[in-house]
Amino acid sequence: MKFKYSWLPVLFLGLTACDINNDLDPIPEDPATAVVELNGNGIDFSTYVSIGASFTAGFTDNALFIAGQENSFPNILAEKFAMVGGGAFTQPLMSDNFGGLILGGQPVINPATQERLFTERLIFNGEGPAPLASVNPAAMSTTDFALNNPTGPFNNLGVPGAKSFHLIAPGYGNLANFPTAANPYAIRVSGNTDTSIIGLAVSQNPTFFTLSEFGGNDVLGYAISGGDGSDLITPTATFDFALENVTAALVTTGAKGVIANLPYITNLPHFTTVPYNPVPLDLETATALNQGYATYNGGIQAALAALTGTGLFTEEEATKRMINFEAGEGNAMVIIDENLTDLGAINPAFAALPKYRQATKDDLFVLPLSSFIPQGYGTQIALEDKWVLTPQEQIEIKTATDAYNLSLKTTAEANGYAFVDLNSLLQQASTSGIAFDSYVLSANLVTGGLVGLDGVHLTARGYALMANKMLEAIDSTYGSNFGKATNGLAKANDFPTNYSPALQ
Known part of the structure; x- marks a missing residue:
């Protein structure tokens, strides 16, 4: 997706004087304690594979880099x-820190909008999120997915944009x-083979795995498109079929692992900012707008008069559909709501x-609208x-x-896997905040410290917190002590x- 934020900093954020490192609400750290040795309790971490989508890949600030x-x-x-005792962990590293992808030496263009797909990362320009190119016009991805792909196999099998059923689909990684x-x-x-993502995972004979944000894109595509029908929610039956196939493949390896559930994505700042x-x-503009909607308002009143008593169009809905602007702050936006009565x-x-x-206040708006x-x-x-x-x-x-989430939790419990409730974690971040060492991370855009500049994906600090929650779940299920060990x-x-912005 391509985000534009030219108005956002002034109206919504006001960040010029803010500390974006999120040390707004520090918590005193405990004094030094005695060294506690790390004990893995015999868990075999020698071949760890991670399966998932953009969070697993490390996608942040609208890009992978x-x-x-x-x-x-x-x-x-x-x-x-x-x-x-964990072994080497390999990732399909991008070619630069600009982010984005090119094909055959050229940007990939969306034919419908004529905009670049796989755009470069966002940066903080002192006021709010902005494209990297706004401060570095020469920034251009050098990662060409036809010409310079790295050689696997890779332990990190996170695929940004992948839906649940994509992970079991042969040919999902074939350029043809x-x-x-x-x-x-x-x-x-x-x-560039026909092997499915889960096939790549089990071919490595993993001893440990993580399965995270499985199904996140199955609802995220619908949400970021405003539910306009261009990217439908995956049916639960399809999701369950994919999960059953992924789980069955992992069970054959005998690997231990962690499964994480999905947050309510509508709590993310992409939808709450x-x-x-x-x-x-001002009075002149408000008056002009009201004059512009006068014919529409008159039509609603006429419809109510004609349909009163039929039960087909209520006064309550008619009142809701009237448009009125006033001089001053706080004017609500006009939307097209397909759930209203077709008069x-x-x-x-x-x-x-x-x-x-x-x-x-019950409506949510996507961040690019700003x-x-x-x-x-x-x-x-x-x-x-x-x-x-x-x-x-x-x-x-x-x-x-x-x-x-019910299917994910049931799967974890049925197979003895550790389970992480990311949904509760994000809900906490959206309300009281989450303590992480000397910081309190929240779900606020830019200042919260948890979610990156695209309003969807986590910051590096957010991913570190996510890793810790997985380590604590491993402790709880498999008897290790990462959570109590020194530097665990x-x-x-x-x-x-x-x-x-200087990172290249």
């Missing part, structure tokens, strides 16, 4: 596993199937009336479905996530919350 990969949670885990049925990151992982009522108006279907006389209403609001989106231009998640669409996402867990100060 070397520094992010080095700070991926699997790489952090592997460093801890090495302390008790791109773009319809192959993923560039899978091409780099698989060595843009408010429903961000529009300040033209009831009476052709009202066929011209669109399904407009003003947003409420730069379009100054262009009249949400005022003169009603927001299409792709910009907003209505309460009904949010319920669809939650229902699917709950079903996926990752330290917050060893991992940044943002990367310098």
Whole structure:
């Protein structure tokens, strides 16, 4: 996806004087204690493989790049596993720290929008997220997924963009199937073969594995497209089929492992940063907007008068659909809500009336909308479905996530695997925050320290926290002591919350 934030810093963040390293709410560290030796309790970490999507790969700040990969949670885990006999952990490293991908020496262009796919990473420009090219116009990916893929096999099998069923699909990493049925990151992982991602995992005879964000993209695509129907939620039956196949393959290896569930993605700052009522108006502009919507409002009133008593159009809905702006702060944006009554279907006389209403606090808006609001989106231009998640669409996402998570937990319990509740973790970050050494990480964009600049993927510090939660789950299930041992867990100060624009 390609994010634009030109208006976001001024209106929503106000970060010029903020400390983006998140030491806003420090917790005193405990005094030094006696050294506690690490005990792996006989767990065989000699061949560790990580299976998943973008979190597993180390994707952050809208891109995959070397520094992010080095700070991926699997790489952090592997460093801890090495302390008790863990073997080498290889990753399909990108060619640079610009992020993004090219094909045959050229950027990959979306034919529908004429915009670059696999764009470079975002950076913090002192006020908010911005494309790396805004401060380094020469930044261009050198990672070509047709010409310079690294040689595997790889222990990190995280594939950004992969849905649950993609991980069992032969040919998902074959260049000949791109773009319809192959993923560039899978091409780099698989060595341009037809072997499935799970096939690559079991071929290494793993002794330990992590399975994380399995199914995350099955709902994320729907969410970031505003539930407009262009990227549907994966049916639970399809998800379960994929999970059963992945689990069956892993069971044959005899490996121990960790399974993590999925967070409610609507708690991520990609969906919580843009408010429903961000529009300040002077009296002249408010008056002009109200005049522009006068015909529409009159039509709603006429429809109510004509349909009163039929039970087909209520006064409550009519009131909700009236559009009104006022001078001052806090004007709610106008959206198109497909769940509103189709008045033209009831009476052709009202066929011209669109399904407009003003947003409420229960609506969520995707982060890229921020730069379009100054262009009249949400005022003169009603927001299409792709910009907003209505309460009904949010319920669809939650229902699917709950079903996926039930299957993931059941699978972990049935096979004796460790289990990590990432959903509860993100919910805590969204409310009270999460203590991590001398910091409190929250789900706020930029300042929270947990989620990166794209509002979806974690920061390096966030991935370190995720690794620690997995280590603690390993302790609980398999009897190790990473959580109590000296240097058994990752330290917050060893991992940044943002990367310098100078990083190349």
